[in-house]
Amino acid sequence: MMTQRWVWRVSLLALISLVAVAGCSDSGEAVDGDPLPSWNAGAAKTTIIEFVSAVTDEDGADYVRPADRIAVFDNDGTLWVEYPLYPQVSFTFDRIKTLAPRHPEWTTTQPFKAILEDDMQTVVASGEEGVFEMAIATHTGMTAEEFEETVSQWLATSEHPTLKRPYTECVYQPQLELLAYLHTNGFTTFIVSGGSGQFIRPWSEEIYGIPPHRVVGSSFASEFQIIEGKPVLVRLPRIASLNEKADKPVSIYNHIGSRPILAFGNSDGDMQMLQYTTAGDGRRLGLLLHHDDDDREFAYDRDSQVGQLDEALDEAARQDWTVVSMKNDFATVFPPKSR
Amino acid sequence: MMTQRWVWRVSLLALISLVAVAGCSDSGEAVDGDPLPSWNAGAAKTTIIEFVSAVTDEDGADYVRPADRIAVFDNDGTLWVEYPLYPQVSFTFDRIKTLAPRHPEWTTTQPFKAILEDDMQTVVASGEEGVFEMAIATHTGMTAEEFEETVSQWLATSEHPTLKRPYTECVYQPQLELLAYLHTNGFTTFIVSGGSGQFIRPWSEEIYGIPPHRVVGSSFASEFQIIEGKPVLVRLPRIASLNEKADKPVSIYNHIGSRPILAFGNSDGDMQMLQYTTAGDGRRLGLLLHHDDDDREFAYDRDSQVGQLDEALDEAARQDWTVVSMKNDFATVFPPKSR
Numbered sequence: 001m002m003t004q005r006w007v008w009r010v011s012l013l014a015l016i017s018l019v020a021v022a023g024c025s026d027s028g029e030a031v032d033g034d035p036l037p038s039w040n041a042g043a044a045k046t047t048i049i050e051f052v053s054a055v056t057d058e059d060g061a062d063y064v065r066p067a068d069r070i071a072v073f074d075n076d077g078t079l080w081v082e083y084p085l086y087p088q089v090s091f092t093f094d095r096i097k098t099l100a101p102r103h104p105e106w107t108t109t110q111p112f113k114a115i116l117e118d119d120m121q122t123v124v125a126s127g128e129e130g131v132f133e134m135a136i137a138t139h140t141g142m143t144a145e146e147f148e149e150t151v152s153q154w155l156a157t158s159e160h161p162t163l164k165r166p167y168t169e170c171v172y173q174p175q176l177e178l179l180a181y182l183h184t185n186g187f188t189t190f191i192v193s194g195g196s197g198q199f200i201r202p203w204s205e206e207i208y209g210i211p212p213h214r215v216v217g218s219s220f221a222s223e224f225q226i227i228e229g230k231p232v233l234v235r236l237p238r239i240a241s242l243n244e245k246a247d248k249p250v251s252i253y254n255h256i257g258s259r260p261i262l263a264f265g266n267s268d269g270d271m272q273m274l275q276y277t278t279a280g281d282g283r284r285l286g287l288l289l290h291h292d293d294d295d296r297e298f299a300y301d302r303d304s305q306v307g308q309l310d311e312a313l314d315e316a317a318r319q320d321w322t323v324v325s326m327k328n329d330f331a332t333v334f335p336p337k338s339r
Numbered sequence: 340m341m342t343q344r345w346v347w348r349v350s351l352l353a354l355i356s357l358v359a360v361a362g363c364s365d366s367g368e369a370v371d372g373d374p375l376p377s378w379n380a381g382a383a384k385t386t387i388i389e390f391v392s393a394v395t396d397e398d399g400a401d402y403v404r405p406a407d408r409i410a411v412f413d414n415d416g417t418l419w420v421e422y423p424l425y426p427q428v429s430f431t432f433d434r435i436k437t438l439a440p441r442h443p444e445w446t447t448t449q450p451f452k453a454i455l456e457d458d459m460q461t462v463v464a465s466g467e468e469g470v471f472e473m474a475i476a477t478h479t480g481m482t483a484e485e486f487e488e489t490v491s492q493w494l495a496t497s498e499h500p501t502l503k504r505p506y507t508e509c510v511y512q513p514q515l516e517l518l519a520y521l522h523t524n525g526f527t528t529f530i531v532s533g534g535s536g537q538f539i540r541p542w543s544e545e546i547y548g549i550p551p552h553r554v555v556g557s558s559f560a561s562e563f564q565i566i567e568g569k570p571v572l573v574r575l576p577r578i579a580s581l582n583e584k585a586d587k588p589v590s591i592y593n594h595i596g597s598r599p600i601l602a603f604g605n606s607d608g609d610m611q612m613l614q615y616t617t618a619g620d621g622r623r624l625g626l627l628l629h630h631d632d633d634d635r636e637f638a639y640d641r642d643s644q645v646g647q648l649d650e651a652l653d654e655a656a657r658q659d660w661t662v663v664s665m666k667n668d669f670a671t672v673f674p675p676k677s678r
Binding site: 188198233249272 | 552
């Protein structure tokens with residue numbers, strides 16, 4: 001069911017394959033005015049710089065006026081780490097533990113009982129229905145402001161299980177530089193995520209320089225209510241929109257209203273977004289981040305349960321999209337740790 | 340039915356009450372650095388300027404950082420003329436006439452036959468079901484780009500029936516100045532319209548300085564398809580979202596992600612948007628435009644079929660929202676005519 005293959009694209013198998021590999025490098029530094037110091041010299045970096053130069057050259061054949069310089073980025077696995085668990089899934093599990101004292105029934109109800117006992121095999125066995133139940137229990141039934149506060153608090157206190165750094169520091173330094181480079185060159189950037197937009201918005205401006213209204217994601221329904229005289233939005237236990245695969249171009253149309261000229265993804269869930277973007281008239285750029293760096297981050301693609309990159313990799317070759325190798329193209333993977 | 344009270348909020352009675360009143364004044368000009376020269380001195384203008392001064396004063400108690408300076412505007416009747424027919428409804432009727440040669444069956448099928456014969460009484464008699472059929476026939480079944488082109492062409496060649504000016508010049512000069520004033524003061528503005536967002540986006544940047552991604556409206560569903568090898572979005576004959584009354588705060592949450600600090604509307608359809616906005620912490624401003632100027636524009640409120648302003652007017656008194664009188668507060672109503 002649509003509603004159950006939800007948002008998280010939770011990889012049930014990946015839940016039990018926590019890979020104990022991590023690594024991080026020093027942050028890149030601008031060298032001689034290089035706008036992308038954390039990118040190694042190579043075809044990917046050259047392609048990006050040539051593209052930006054071409055569409056901003058007012059005298060060139062490929063010039064694009066600033067209003068049409070729309071760039072869209074997937075989030076999980078493209079801007080920050082998604083392996084071995086989407087951070088939103090980790091949030092969900094942590095919230096169940098936090099909320100457990102208020103839900104004594106969870107000690108005897110699956111999949112909640114299994115979460116409380118760290119019994120991942122049983123969590124996996126609960127299937128998509130279990131995942132959906134856990135999402136409802138942790139993402140709905142509160143006001144918009146309450147949910148935002150909960151996300152912010154979790155991010156301030158949690159960390160990635162193997163990288164041992166806050167999730168907001170599990171973002172990719174080369175991508176932060178790319179976003180800044182695009183902003184400097186008059187682009188308007190958007191996040192188009194399969195995850196919940198409301199999970200990203202509390203921190204997207206500070207971390208990425210992308211304000212909340214430029215974050216497009218899946219969403220639960222919500223309802224305007226007046227509670228004790230105060231108008232609020234209450235999050236309801238019902239999916240309002242999904243944002244994966246062919247949903248992404250539709251969301252781009254509904255939310256952004258223009259066909260982007262640059263799209264950056266990392267998985268099969270991003271294929272249609274790249275197809276839609278690169279099929280527009282004039283010069284376009286499609287990019288896929290390939291996780292092939294088992295030393296500094298993770299290596300996974302065609303057979304992965306999280307962030308599977310299979311048909312989109314084949315399509316990249318047919319479409320002349322640029323495949324960015326984390327191992328070869330990223331001089332640095334992560335920004336400096338703050339704690 | 341939700342799907343049939345749609346978007347246009349088509350006023351069936353108003354269809355047969357085309358009021359033959361028009362009027363336009365010279366465009367306002369900046370006087371001594373006044374940011375709102377087309378606003379008469381008075382409580383409304385003072386309230387706006389004091390609000391903007393307060394939230395931008397870094398040393399003041401009401402300071403709001405730029406990222407949170409979110410302002411939302413209704414479109415029909417707030418930024419441009421909605422009377423006696425929402426322009427989108429005029430567009431629909433015109434499109435039916437234009438498309439008629441390709442639809443010989445329309446000469447014998449209501450409500451299309453009535454449109455072709457300018458028989459508004461029969462159009463009205465077709466009720467909401469008829470309205471919905473006409474919307475489907477004119478707004479769906481084409482690609483995103485084709486619809487945008489159609490809207491742009493119509494706007495370039497049509498005019499308001501009594502004001503005798505292009506619809507994009509039936510915008511209110513004082514509101515253009517207000518938008519510019521807010522932009523200068525670090526606000527991010529959004530249109531939150533009950534009409535179709537895709538009907539506004541083709542011209543919102545040029546006319547209002549509001550890019551397409553900051554236009555939120557009702558929408559038809561669309562689907563990603565690859566047609567003759569080319570990825571496109573096809574508009575489907577099904578409502579995806581409505582954006583009236585209590586839908587507006589929900590859309591603001593989904594699309595913008597922050598509670599606005601300023602909301603400007605003109606009808607009961609905007610009441611919840613103003614309630615949600617002004618209930619936030621800190622200084623907030625709610626504004627309602629009252630159409631009370633039968634000489635220069637139109638006069639209508641509690642009993643109108645178009646843009647009814649009844650319960651929101653009562654709520655304005657309770658909530659201390661600012662009611663802007665077109666007659667008294669607008670020194671000038673429209674910008675200069677270009678043709």
